Every structure is written in structure tokens, then in C-alpha cells.
Amino acid sequence: MERGAFTREQHYLDHAATTPVLPAAARAVGAAMERWGNPSAQYSLGQNAHKELEECRRTVAGALGCQPEEVVFTSGGTESDNWAILRGAGRRGGHIITTAVEHSAVLEPVKELAQRGFEVTYLPVDRAGHVRLEDFQAALREDTVLCSMMLVNNELGSVQPVAECAKAAKAFKKDVFFHCDAVQGFLKMPFTPKELGVDALSVSGHKLGAPKGIGCLYLKKGVKLPPLILGGGQESGLRSGTEPLPMIAAFAAAVEENAQEQEGARARLAALRDYAAKALQENIADLKLLSPGDAPHILAVTLPGYKSEVVVRFLNGLGVYISSGSACHKGKPSHVYAALGLPKPWLDGALRVSFGHTSTKEDVDALVHGLQEAKAMLFTTLS
Numbered sequence: 001m002e003r004g005a006f007t008r009e010q011h012y013l014d015h016a017a018t019t020p021v022l023p024a025a026a027r028a029v030g031a032a033m034e035r036w037g038n039p040s041a042q043y044s045l046g047q048n049a050h051k052e053l054e055e056c057r058r059t060v061a062g063a064l065g066c067q068p069e070e071v072v073f074t075s076g077g078t079e080s081d082n083w084a085i086l087r088g089a090g091r092r093g094g095h096i097i098t099t100a101v102e103h104s105a106v107l108e109p110v111k112e113l114a115q116r117g118f119e120v121t122y123l124p125v126d127r128a129g130h131v132r133l134e135d136f137q138a139a140l141r142e143d144t145v146l147c148s149m150m151l152v153n154n155e156l157g158s159v160q161p162v163a164e165c166a167k168a169a170k171a172f173k174k175d176v177f178f179h180c181d182a183v184q185g186f187l188k189m190p191f192t193p194k195e196l197g198v199d200a201l202s203v204s205g206h207k208l209g210a211p212k213g214i215g216c217l218y219l220k221k222g223v224k225l226p227p228l229i230l231g232g233g234q235e236s237g238l239r240s241g242t243e244p245l246p247m248i249a250a251f252a253a254a255v256e257e258n259a260q261e262q263e264g265a266r267a268r269l270a271a272l273r274d275y276a277a278k279a280l281q282e283n284i285a286d287l288k289l290l291s292p293g294d295a296p297h298i299l300a301v302t303l304p305g306y307k308s309e310v311v312v313r314f315l316n317g318l319g320v321y322i323s324s325g326s327a328c329h330k331g332k333p334s335h336v337y338a339a340l341g342l343p344k345p346w347l348d349g350a351l352r353v354s355f356g357h358t359s360t361k362e363d364v365d366a367l368v369h370g371l372q373e374a375k376a377m378l379f380t381t382l383s
Helices: 023-034 044-064 077-088 104-115 133-139 162-172 245-260 262-283 308-317 344-348 361-377
Strands: 071-074 095-099 119-123 144-148 177-181 200-204 215-219 288-291 298-302 350-354
Touching: 023 245, 044 071, 044 200, 044 245, 071 077, 077 104, 077 144, 077 177, 077 200, 077 215, 095 104, 104 119, 119 133, 133 162, 144 162, 162 177, 245 262, 262 298, 262 361, 308 350, 308 361, 344 350
Parallel strands: 095 119, 095 144, 144 177, 177 200
Antiparallel strands: 071 215, 200 215, 288 298, 298 350
């Protein structure tokens, strides 16, 4: 790569944080706003809105591989995670199993339950960020009431053995509630909730090209989960509040487009990830892979001796956008990278590169050149 090939355009490589809104999703918002009836109203304006709402539900359910009545629309992944965990654990107390590398939308409600008297086991991960099935099996207890395990880690791209763990949990105790945060996995990895064997599964729209503020919770048919939001009884009494039809329509449009292009997009993203891994290792001295990334769209690397937040700011000045981990950390050290047991210089220099429908090899080339500039101009630390 010639250094002179670098341009000062914008190169967005943080799709695990959020994605550009797809044109089809943006159009769906505007169209639904013109059909502004309340889906709960009994006259035709409302009933037409209700029909559109249910069509959107069928679209999302079709992509998930479940029944429409098993899809409840929410404000996004965080609400879905909170609802499943805070209500799925029940009120009687007991034991919870989760992992040390979950998103904060899972860890924070688990922490809340711990303060209410629940006992929590946080499963460790191996060097590649994977939970071991034998560790999960060893953690199961007679009083285990809830298990929550993400499908794809948002900072490493590692895929967890959700199906195997759910099967083990149900074999050990039939009524244990098993939840999966699939925010980074939906339409990036092939799965259905039935194949995973879970009771509840969280999805977020803005990871797929929909606007922020919309998602859903899959609830297995027959599973009774108390509402998190009470009111007028919308969403079959499970999630009250007038449904935001424009956001739901955008979500369905994004889901439909991603579902149609799923196999080709997976192959393209995986090829781009592999190209980035090779280019970065060949052109950036001392750069190391933190995880090879099982998922096609996430690559975690580190520049030992450099501070990741300083590197991110430097790249920002060049119009290259990556992160030092989950956007929810807001500059704080990542508990995910720490769980790998890495040396401190590796943790300090950790960076996440993630790809989406707008990503190109030119973006990767710009990142390589940007990191070359960073290494030439930034000071190393003594950590």
C-alpha cells in the first residue's frame, strides 16, 4: 500500500456501535408517518395502521424464524435485555448464570438482581473470548432460575455456545429461564430461536440499518413473562404504550433488506474482515489480533504500548472512525478485553474494527494508513 493513497474522506468502521440508516428504512419512516392512525383505534384509520403493524411483525418473525405472536416490539436491545432479565428471574430469588463478557445491558440488570438477593455466577472465557460448555454445566444448581448468554460478543466477535448451554440447562432443570442477547448476531449469523433452544432473545434495529430506538424481544410461545411497562395493554398486554409505527416500519424494512442479502453480505463482510486482519498485521508493526472473530463483521486488535483512546482521537482527525470497544463504555476500560487476561499494554491499546453494508477495502486502506501515521506521531506509554 502506498502511503500517498490515503485520502481525507470519512471512513466509518464502527458498525458494531451503530449503522447508517438504510434508504429503505428511511423511506418507510416517512411513509408510515403519513398513515398516522393509532393502531389501537377502532375506526378505519386505526385499523389500517394495525394491519401495517402486524405485517411488520410478520416480516420480523419471518427473518427470526418464529411465529409473529412470539415477537414483541420494544425500544431496542437494552429494553429487551432488561425486560427478559428483571422479569425472567422471577421474584423468589435464586441463582443466575451469565458471562463475564456480556453487554452492560445484561450486566447492569443482573447487578440489580444481585442487590435484591440473587446469587450470580459470572462464567469466564478463554483467550479467544469463548465460554466453555463444561464451565456452564458446572455452574448449574438446583436453585438456578435464569441464564443469560449473548450469541455474538460485541467487542470480540466471538460466538458463544448458546444452543449447547441452553440444551444443558433444560436437561438439568426444565423450568430454568434462558435468555440470549442476539443484538450482534441477528442477520449476521444463521440461527433461529428454536435452534438455540432459548425462551427469550433480544434484537436491536440500529445494528441493522434501522433508526435508533426500535427493536424486539422474542418470547417463546407458552413462556409467561410479566410486563416491564404497564398501561393500555398494547402488544398483547406485554408492552404497553402506543406502538411507534414509523419506527417499526423502518425496522421491518431494514430486516427485510438484510434478510434478502444475508448470505452474500456474510461472505462479503467475512472477506473484508480477513482483508483487514491481513493488511493490519502486514503493515502495522507490533499490531496483534485480540481475537480472530467468529462473526463476520467484528475484528479486535491491539497496539501494545499505545493508549487506544488517544489512537481513536487521532484517527478521528483523519476521518477514520473505529472504537476502543463498546460505545457504551464511553472511554472506560473494557471489561470484555480484561476478561481475556491480557497484559496491561495489550489492554491499553485495544481497538475494535467493525464492518457493515457501507464498508469497503478503501476504508480498510485508510485505517492502515491512519495507524501508520499514528505510530509515527504518537508517543508510547510506559504501562
